[in-house]
Amino acid sequence: MQVVITGCGRTGRALVTRLDAEGDKVTVIELDDTVKRGLPAGFRGRFVLGNGINPRVLEAAGIAHAEAFVALTPNDSANIVSARAARDIYRVPHVLARLHDPAHAPVYTEFGIATVGSVQTTVNRVIQLLHHRMLEPHQTFGNGETLLVRSRVPAYLAGRRVAEFNVPGEIGVVELSRAGHSKIPEPSTPLEDGDVLSFIVAATSLGRLRSFLGGKWS
């Protein structure tokens, strides 16, 4: 895959090292010439000195033929400007941008730019580990705002209906495993002792789900 990356700090360097090792063709755009020294030994990609918001710099980096563009500079605005150009002008199929200040998230959303947010991801993960250890997610979506969690139904909830767990916008039951068989349950399906449910849950509603499950489950 041909990947163009702007910003080669800690994250950029780690990503470049990994992509290069996996055989991707990486071009790094950086304002600071000295970071070249930090690139992995035997780096097979290219280094372009310049500002990634500048169309000529992007073009010199081969943006027109890139399959992916990742904006990793420490500046949210710079990431938005170059990511939007990559997507709308150069039609790069996969565009990702780093989000530093969570308050800027609405701008990325407004312009339709997919983000990787270190602050939000870290906060969600720490809260998960501190408060909801028992609800270890099978899958997380976006920057950890939404999770897929599986849990055995505690015995005392047998007889309750699936619909009782559904909270619009917060918690949804998406799957039921019973006696080795899995199905997508109806809201009216009564639960049995030993059922395992898959919930789709907002990170902010994990506490609510935990209280539903009473903490008496394994």
Next chain:
Amino acid sequence: MRIIVIGGTGLAEQVADALHGAGDEVTVIDTEPGRESALAKAGLRAVHGDALVPSTLEAAGALRADVLVACTQSDEDNLVISLLAKKRFNVPRVVARVNDPANDELFNHSWGVDALVSPATALVSMIRQES
């Protein structure tokens, strides 16, 4: 006219002052705290905050503004603020400052910019005309 000027001391402040002096209703958005009282003394309405956050622009009256001037010292910020003003708040006229002439070409309608102000370019062309 209702005008929002974004930026700190320096050019943004001078623009705001001049517009206010000409009778316009001016609101200044600045990230630096504690400037409200100084600005209020000059007759300017001040909103402390980050103009890259839509709620800040809204608090400054972006929905009713006739003109928005993105006048920060960061070209990236000015571009993003301009597009936000145009796309989300439908501001009729968006004017943006270009700090680095290398970025001149970015300041156009694709970023919601109706007019650009490039101090360096203006100065250079003036010098060329004089000589």
